Amino acid sequence: MTTRIAIIGAGLMGADHARIVAEELPGAALQVVCDMDAARAKAVADRLGAKDVGSDPEEVIARSDVDAVIIASPDFTHAPLSLACIRAGKKVLCEKPLSQSSQECLAVIEAEQAAGARYVQLGFMRRFDPSYVEMTAALAAGTLGRPLMMHNFHRNLETPAAEFTGAMAITNSAPHEFDVVRHVLGTEYTSISAFQPTRSDALVAPVVMVLETEGGQLVTIEINNNAAYGYDVRAELVGEAASISMNHVAYTRLDRAQRQSTTFEADWRGRYFDAYRQQNRAFLRFAQGEAFPEQGASAWDGYAAAVVAEAGVTALASGVKTAVAMIDRPEVYA
Ligand code: ISE
Numbered sequence: 001m002t003t004r005i006a007i008i009g010a011g012l013m014g015a016d017h018a019r020i021v022a023e024e025l026p027g028a029a030l031q032v033v034c035d036m037d038a039a040r041a042k043a044v045a046d047r048l049g050a051k052d053v054g055s056d057p058e059e060v061i062a063r064s065d066v067d068a069v070i071i072a073s074p075d076f077t078h079a080p081l082s083l084a085c086i087r088a089g090k091k092v093l094c095e096k097p098l099s100q101s102s103q104e105c106l107a108v109i110e111a112e113q114a115a116g117a118r119y120v121q122l123g124f125m126r127r128f129d130p131s132y133v134e135m136t137a138a139l140a141a142g143t144l145g146r147p148l149m150m151h152n153f154h155r156n157l158e159t160p161a162a163e164f165t166g167a168m169a170i171t172n173s174a175p176h177e178f179d180v181v182r183h184v185l186g187t188e189y190t191s192i193s194a195f196q197p198t199r200s201d202a203l204v205a206p207v208v209m210v211l212e213t214e215g216g217q218l219v220t221i222e223i224n225n226n227a228a229y230g231y232d233v234r235a236e237l238v239g240e241a242a243s244i245s246m247n248h249v250a251y252t253r254l255d256r257a258q259r260q261s262t263t264f265e266a267d268w269r270g271r272y273f274d275a276y277r278q279q280n281r282a283f284l285r286f287a288q289g290e291a292f293p294e295q296g297a298s299a300w301d302g303y304a305a306a307v308v309a310e311a312g313v314t315a316l317a318s319g320v321k322t323a324v325a326m327i328d329r330p331e332v333y334a
Contacts, residue, residue: 003287004031006066008057008081009073010044011035013095016269017070020280022048028284034060035073058084068287070280071095075172079104082299086111086119091287093280095123096179098302100171102310105303106327112299113332121283124179124297124305128278131246133295135237136184144239147185151220152177153234155227157266159204166196169207169223170312175305177221179297182304184237187215189308189324194316199226209312211324230264231271300333 005028007018014035022030034054035041041053054060057077061069061084071081071094079099085092086108098105098120112118126132138144154177164172182188191212199205206224213219236245249271250262265271282293292298308324315322 001288002029003027003284004029004051004065004067005287006032006034006054006060006063006069007044007050008034008060008069008071008077009095010037010040011072012269014070014072015044016276017072017093017280018044018048018050020277021070022050024277025280025284027288031066032060032063057081061085061088061090066090068092068283070283075100079108082108082120083111086115089115089119091119091121091283093121093123093283094302096297096302097171097175097305097309098122098299099306100309102303102306105299105306108299109303109330109333113330116332118292118298118332120299120302121286121293122297122299122302123279124176124183124301125272125275125279126176126180127183127275127295127297128282129272129275131235131249132180132184135235135244135246138242138244139184139237139239143242144237144244145241147215147217147237147239149218149220149238150181150185151234151236151238152181153222153224153232155222155224155230155232157227157230157264159225164204164225166194166204166207166316167313169204169225170194170209170316171309173223173225174207174209174221174312175309177223178305178308179301180235181211181219181221182213183297183301185213185215185217185219187213187217188304188326189213189219189311191321191323192308192312192315193321194312195319196316207316209315211308231267232264233271298333300329303327 030050033045033050069092196205203226209221211219311322311324
């Protein structure tokens, strides 16, 4: 049976998800493309052969010819629209963040608890990237010994918006790091400190964070939204017996004029091309009735990322190490 999927939001990420559903997800059909901007929805729908278009997300979510939903609309709509999917009894793949407010994430958690089941898979696609999968496997196999530290670098070519701030680096970019590190280490954070060097211009300076975990590890995260040279993500997991690092991902290397070079992607969609596809396949199986994907991020993981981001913003503004305090994990996420 074909699963009819509605895409909410036809911007950069929505258009990408629509293409994956239409062209690379056997067993799924691109049913509706929904955007407040009707022309934008129509352009994506026409290009990819969607059955219909819509402009009211709640109406689209409730349609009887929609079986599952992908939310890729602006961040502030993620939690309310996830709640609408839970009310409609439909599985939803929601782009990150679930919300920048941990309180709003708790409302989604409460709705899932009341329904007695999970509906929301969160788009922390890095969990499906082979480099993090291999790190997790090395840790589980005992190859690294006890984990001590994880160092992470997250560099964007340039900032998406001129008014981007250090706080936004923590709430918009860093959640990927917060999530994937706690996923790989299998632990929660206890504290966060945040620092910024000084830039010579008006662009947002990098944010460097140090986090402590319940497991006794130290985690460093650099977010540099204006790295200028490319999209570059690096990670190293250091154990007592060995260390494992992510390689630069490039299919080819150019040897020319006594130099060797490889290329950087311009943004995350190229670097995590395969991870997005794996993630969406896992979501389809979930939407078709299988258990919540083992690698997948849930509303609980969205809450965890929001709590640490809130503490990170406080730490950056105050210059003081800030505690990360979460509620106990509800049964539905056991
Ligand atoms: C963006 O929203 C993402 O999710 C990207 O992965 C991240 O690199 C970028 O900094 C964010 O703005």
